[in-house]
Amino acid sequence: MTESIVGFDEEVILTDKVRVRFAPSPTGHLHIGGARTALFNWLYSRHNKGTFILRIEDTDTTRSTDEYIEAIIEGMKWLGLDWDEGPFRQTERFDVYRSYADKLIQEGKAYYCNCSAEELEARRKEAMAKGLPLKYDGRCRNKERVQGVEDSRVQGSGSKGQGAVRFKMPQEGRTVVNDLIKGEVVFENTQLDDLIILRSDGTPTYNLTVVVDDVDMKISHIIRGDDHLNNTPKQIHIYNAFGYDIPKFAHLPMILGADKTRLSKRHGATSVMAYYEMGYLPEALMNYLVRLGWSHGDQEIFSKEELVTHFSFENVGKAAAVFNPEKLLWLNSQYIINSKPEELAELVMPFLVKAEIIDEGQALDKAWLSRAIVTLQERAKTLIELANSLRYYISEDIEYIEKAKVKFLNEKSRELLGELKDALSSVADFSMQEIEKVFHDMVEKHGIKLGALAQPVRVAITGGTESPGIYELLEIVGKEKTISRLEKAIKTAV
RNA sequence: GGUCCCAUCGUCUAGUGGCCUAGGACGUGGCCCUCUCAAGGCUAAAACACGGGUUCGACUCCCGUUGGGACCGCCA
Numbered sequence: 001m002t003e004s005i006v007g008f009d010e011e012v013i014l015t016d017k018v019r020v021r022f023a024p025s026p027t028g029h030l031h032i033g034g035a036r037t038a039l040f041n042w043l044y045s046r047h048n049k050g051t052f053i054l055r056i057e058d059t060d061t062t063r064s065t066d067e068y069i070e071a072i073i074e075g076m077k078w079l080g081l082d083w084d085e086g087p088f089r090q091t092e093r094f095d096v097y098r099s100y101a102d103k104l105i106q107e108g109k110a111y112y113c114n115c116s117a118e119e120l121e122a123r124r125k126e127a128m129a130k131g132l133p134l135k136y137d138g139r140c141r142n143k144e145r146v147q148g149v150e151d152s153r154v155q156g157s158g159s160k161g162q163g164a165v166r167f168k169m170p171q172e173g174r175t176v177v178n179d180l181i182k183g184e185v186v187f188e189n190t191q192l193d194d195l196i197i198l199r200s201d202g203t204p205t206y207n208l209t210v211v212v213d214d215v216d217m218k219i220s221h222i223i224r225g226d227d228h229l230n231n232t233p234k235q236i237h238i239y240n241a242f243g244y245d246i247p248k249f250a251h252l253p254m255i256l257g258a259d260k261t262r263l264s265k266r267h268g269a270t271s272v273m274a275y276y277e278m279g280y281l282p283e284a285l286m287n288y289l290v291r292l293g294w295s296h297g298d299q300e301i302f303s304k305e306e307l308v309t310h311f312s313f314e315n316v317g318k319a320a321a322v323f324n325p326e327k328l329l330w331l332n333s334q335y336i337i338n339s340k341p342e343e344l345a346e347l348v349m350p351f352l353v354k355a356e357i358i359d360e361g362q363a364l365d366k367a368w369l370s371r372a373i374v375t376l377q378e379r380a381k382t383l384i385e386l387a388n389s390l391r392y393y394i395s396e397d398i399e400y401i402e403k404a405k406v407k408f409l410n411e412k413s414r415e416l417l418g419e420l421k422d423a424l425s426s427v428a429d430f431s432m433q434e435i436e437k438v439f440h441d442m443v444e445k446h447g448i449k450l451g452a453l454a455q456p457v458r459v460a461i462t463g464g465t466e467s468p469g470i471y472e473l474l475e476i477v478g479k480e481k482t483i484s485r486l487e488k489a490i491k492t493a494v
Numbered sequence: 495g496g497u498c499c500c501a502u503c504g505u506c507u508a509g510u511g512g513c514c515u516a517g518g519a520c521g522u523g524g525c526c527c528u529c530u531c532a533a534g535g536c537u538a539a540a541a542c543a544c545g546g547g548u549u550c551g552a553c554u555c556c557c558g559u560u561g562g563g564a565c566c567g568c569c570a
Contacts, residue, residue, distance in 0.1 A: 025570045060569055117568060124567085131495040134566050164568050182499070191497055191566090199568040206570045230498055230565045253500075253563095260562065288506090291519090295507055298518040317500095317507080320563060324505050327520040337533075378533040439529085454529035466531035 018050025019220045022076075022083070023210070025057045026068035029271040030075030032323060033225060033255050033263055036289045040252055041223045042081045043290070043311040053217055054086035059209055061091065075272040079282045080304070085217075090209050097204035100212050100242070101165055101197055109241045110197060113140040114163040135193040141168065165198035167207070167238060175233035180250035180313045182226070187233040195234055207231065211238040219247050226251035250313055253293050254320040263323055279351060279382030280328070284335040288328040292321040301334060333381040341370040341377065344386065348373070351387035357394050364394070372476050375468035389467075393476055398463040398485065405459060405492065413456035414493035416442070420457065421486040430479040432471040439471070460489030 022038040024030065030038075045052035054076070058064035073087065090097075104110035120136070127134050140163075169192045177185045197208035204212075214222060229251045239246050257267030269275065275285050287302055294317070296302070296310045336344065345366055352358045372393040373386065380386035392398050400409070423438045424430075443450050454470045461482065467473050474482050 023570085027570075057570060063569070113568090115568095120568080128495075133496045135496085166568095185498070187498075193566085196568050201568080203568085205568070210570085225564090226499065227564050228570090231570095233498095251499085256563075258505085262564075291506065293506090298508060300506090300519050319500050321507090322505060324520070327506065330520055333533090376532095379531065443529095450529045452529090458530060464530090468531085470529055 017220065018045055018048035019053065019218050020045045020050060020223055021053040021055050021086075021214070021217065021219055022081075023055040023057050023213075023224075024072050025060065025063075026065060026072060027060065027063040028068060029273060030072045031263075031270045031272065032289070033270075034072075035075065035079060035081075035272045035285075036255060036292060037223065037225055037252060038076060038081050039079070039286060039289055040250075040294075040311075040316075042083075043307055044221065044223060044250075044313075045084075046308045047311045050220070051084045052082075053088070053219070054083040055088045055090070055213060055217070056086075057090055057206065057209065059090050059204055059206065061203065064091075071273070078276055079272065079286055088213070088217075090204075090213065093209075093213070094203065096216070097209050097212055098198070098202065101204065101208060104167065104197070104241055105165060107241075108168070110165050110167050111141055111143075111194075112163040113166045113194075113196070114143075115140060133191070135191075136166070136195075138194055140166065141194065162200070164196045164200045166194040167197050167234075167241070169194050169234065169237055175236055177229070177232045177236065177249060179229070179232075180221070180248055181253075181316050182229065182251055182318060185229065185232075189233075192234055192237070197238075207234055207238065211235050211242070211244075214247060215239070215242065215244050221248045221250060223250045223252065226253055250316075252316065253318055255292055256320050256322045258322060258324075260320075260322060267323065268325065279384035279386070280332050281335045281339070281347070281383075284332040285328065287335070288331050292323070293317050301331070329381050333378075336380055336383075336386065337378050339377070341373040342366065344373050344377070344383075345369045348383050348386050348390065351383045352390060352394070355384070355387045355391070357387060357391050368476070375472050375476065379466075379468065392462040392467070396481075397488075398461070400459065400492070401464045404463065404465045408456040408459040408465070409489055409493040411494060413452075414490055416446070416448075416453055417456055417460060417486055417490050417493065420453065421483060421490065424474075424479070424486070425483060427479070430475060430482075432475045435471045435474050456489070456493075457486070460485050 020041045022034075022041045024034050024038075042052050044050070054073075056064075056069055056072075058069070069087070069089075076083070101110060105112075123137070124134050170189050171192075173189050175187045175189060175192075177187070179185055195207050196205055198204055213219075232249055232251075236246055255263050257263045259267075263270055269278065272285070276282070283304070286304070286307075290302070290307055290311075291300065294311070294315055296306075296315060299306075302310070345364075349358075349364075353360050353362075358364065369390075372390060376386055376389045380389060420438065420442060423442065424435070427434050427438060439450065439453060442453060446453075455465065457470055458465060458467050458473070461467070461473060461477055477485075
């Protein structure tokens with residue numbers, strides 16, 4: 001008795017297990033919209049201790065490339081969206097789809113269509129011009145087939161030019177989609193047209209493969225952009241034709257550009273890896289993306305763990321969101337501030353190389369680099385900015401910003417810089433505390449404001465007028481470079 | 495054009511019929527802090543698209559209007 005109850009429970013848990021998938025088409029890089037979809041799938045699976053599957057929908061062999069598959073994987077890895085199964089490729093499963101299609105043909109649920117692409121296009125244009133619905137008229141639905149053609153197709157002999165296969169869509173009644181986000185959405189079946197499931201070259205199309213794979217992979221929840229909402233009733237009928245259970249659907253609102261149209265290159269960087277290159281931290285991008293459509297009260301910054309524990313469709317909004325790069329930049333700056341300097345020291349290395357501040361493979365004292373980074377964290381919004389600021393710590397020499405040079409390296413400051421140089425030269429322990437003492441003594445002696453001394457020094461050391469506090473700056477730059485740069489500034493000042 | 499979705503500050507959002515004199519965040523302005531720049535603190539301006547209902551009471555529920563978006567492919 002007890003045993004059977006235990007067995008039953010396990011069964012329930014097993015069948016109720018959350019299995020979700022991200023199914024990108026490798027016709028481009030992983031972009032912001034796709035990443036958000038992947039993220040929500042990932043969060044839902046992690047929240048429910050389910051399974052996250054990566055499936056590559058590459059049935060459009062003319063547009064899909066291996067390079068893009070790699071690019072998508074690279075993007076997911078960078079964002080930290082790890083998957084449990086896959087990546088599966090649909091091109092490796094063509095036989096499976098074909099056998100499913102054959103089943104439908106044999107059962108009279110699908111049929112061959114001989115209309116050419118050109119004819120179809122012409123009819124579409126005509127319908128458009130007349131203002132009629134752009135729907136396939138079903139003219140091949142009940143056409144008698146030449147004996148033998150179907151047989152060759154069923155046997156997979158690869159006979160070409162015999163037409164595409166269309167799914168016979170029910171034309172009566174209505175279909176209800178119970179969406180986890182949108183609620184109940186009703187479609188009139190008369191609006192649905194007989195879509196092509198096999199092209200005339202025998203390859204399967206999206207609406208067939210998506211259903212077959214979601215069934216085969218036992219997907220429990222289909223989480224995708226709401227641009228797919230209109231496809232859902234059609235897919236439901238394909239599930240029905242095969243006699244399969246309908247999974248749960250959750251259609252995410254779109255991400256729009258500033259002009260409120262679908263996000264595209266026109267709106268700036270859309271590729272996820274472009275954000276890597278611009279010096280963003282993956283956690284910041286993830287945090288930004290999740291807040292596009294999802295919220296948890298007033299909280300803005302979430303750790304990954306918090307996201308996983310709090311995530312739920314109940315808090316996903318229905319309205320499309322405009323992508324706002326400024327808020328993402330702010331979030332990135334917050335993540336940089338809250339990062340461990342040692343971690344930033346690792347992350348900034350490629351950017352130092354790219355900015356030609358260090359050579360490829362050149363090593364830096366990590367402890368020293370970390371101390372330098374501590375002074376820069378709250379001043380850099382991206383890793384690129386961080387790298388650029390690190391320049392005056394790392395490089396042997398510095399270049400003056402013209403405006404700064406003119407304003408601060410002049411006759412008046414030359415005296416002060418000279419006196420400071422002498423004073424600092426005799427400081428044995430070149431620490432913040434000792435440096436500060438020297439500055440204070442000079443300020444007091446001359447009866448000047450600290451700024452009158454600090455700003456010329458800042459220009460001498462960094463070349464510009466913006467930097468961390470002057471004492472910490474000098475300590476980390478070190479005595480030797482400080483003295484040499486002061487000497488150079490004294491020579492420069494006129 | 496047809497179908498579907500959506501509608502709170504410029505933007506992201508909180509709000510699940512009384513807690514709303516509509517809250518937070520980004521951005522913008524001001525002030526404070528201050529050796530510069532930041533960061534931080536305080537502060538200001540800024541929204542319930544409109545019109546009807548339902549209700550003792552609507553940002554919240556219903557209907558309509560308007561506006562926006564998506565889809566309508568032998569793309570996914």
